[in-house]
Amino acid sequence: MSILVVGTVAFDAIETPFGKTDKIIGGAATYICLSSSFFSNKINLVSVVGEDFPKTAIQLLKNKKVNTKGLQIKKGEKTFFWSGKYHNNMNNRDTIETQLNVLETFEPIVPAEFQEAEFLMLGNLMPSVQKKVLDQITKRPKLIVLDTMNFWMDLFMEDLKRALKDVDVLTINDEEARQLSEEYSLVKAAKKILTMGPKYLIIKKGEHGALLFNKSEVFFVPALPLEEVFDPTGAGDSFAGGFIGYLEQTNDISFENMKRAIYFGSVMASFCVEKFGTEKLTNITQKDIDKRLQEFIKLVKIEY
């Protein structure tokens, strides 16, 4: 069993009401790999960086048993860079600067040895690039999960809809679900999106938890009320990593098991936001994860 992770590996510069970072390691695939590494030891990464990307950061992923053979390192080019500033409520952010750099011409190449992945996680990336990965896969994975965002809906909605046709699980936030479906009610939005390709839809609501839909059922996982949210960057990717990591570990893609998987996703996201960037994800243990899962369960446990 293995997971194929496709997404950005990047530099981020982040400002929140609690502080400010210089260029730190980020990118959707980085968070997904770090998060899923707590559940799986066969994680295969397809991404691209420039020559400026530190070897120590690649080594960090390798230490987490991530196979970086699919990570292209472009000589003389620069790594994708994003900088953003979060508002006081932490739910909204402004992009200050985006330097696409190596992403501008990124042609994903799935190494032959990655072709057998049973779980494919397409992290937030240009939809046409996500589609190129789907088109390279010779044997259909057991489960394909795609994450995307409003930015791509604004620019490349048709490309996104094409990619969605091949996908099992879509993960987006509430506003994106409304934009994609043109429905305000999330229940109606989910119904419509589940006719576009995905059999499952996860709507991430940040501090308000997440919803998992299939055609006939809905399940809700809360977010843990936290004393402080330092930096929401990567929370959605950490969620996706915990989700797909747990599914791979258990090799069970039933709706019942997806319920458990989104709990682990929420657990990983709750850690992610407690420090800047990837700091917290690189400093927790399996014991921390188990303990926090119990907090989540206790938060909603009721007996009648």
Place this chain on the structure above:
Amino acid sequence: MSILVVGTVAFDAIETPFGKTDKIIGGAATYICLSSSFFSNKINLVSVVGEDFPKTAIQLLKNKKVNTKGLQIKKGEKTFFWSGKYHNNMNNRDTIETQLNVLETFEPIVPAEFQEAEFLMLGNLMPSVQKKVLDQITKRPKLIVLDTMNFWMDLFMEDLKRALKDVDVLTINDEEARQLSEEYSLVKAAKKILTMGPKYLIIKKGEHGALLFNKSEVFFVPALPLEEVFDPTGAGDSFAGGFIGYLEQTNDISFENMKRAIYFGSVMASFCVEKFGTEKLTNITQKDIDKRLQEFIKLVKIEY
């Protein structure tokens, strides 16, 4: 066992993206009484209306076993009137018109036979009026619940803080919790508010559920994802009615039982918003409530 409900009985005119009503029956106490009547048959109302208030509406409350002896009917005066318009997201609303009318000079009088109430629900009302009720009570009820809103915090924060000292449970929404505590994090806000008098705090988050805090624990109840929310008016009051109604019915004010009670509160709120005004609350049965409770439980039920 009985519940003393204090709050407004009013006319509302409501506009939502789904439609518009003329003057209909509303007011916090109306919703609280209707909602709690599914759990308790000893509900005692203290409020005030004008001569223009329809006898049929009072009869409706009496039919629900609400004792209206404390409902003052002011000859030649007019009932409190509020009109508001909800934005597309239903989370925000603008007040179009407020005619205080009888509320301007409202002096609550608790009839002698209501003095023995074990449960006191102080619905959203001017804090000094809520305090006047507290000062009239000769025997302290087993549980005092107070609901309020940002409007009173803006105008009469000191009065509100005085009333809070005598209260067991405070119910407010997330923005109000932030305003009252001057803390952004809801966990920090709760800690601070629980030093102001209340031993329990319920933070209502509308479509995002509700949190119940005591000094050392937190519990979360989700909101049911609904196809349509027609009119959020009275949802918080219906929540409060279900909450205190269930506590009275079970005569158990432990934290464990409060968890069950906020489930019933959420169930009642979920019905309330499905039609305009009080329409839905007057057209459901015990069976509907039991069925919906099961939907809530299923929404978060997980087995590991």
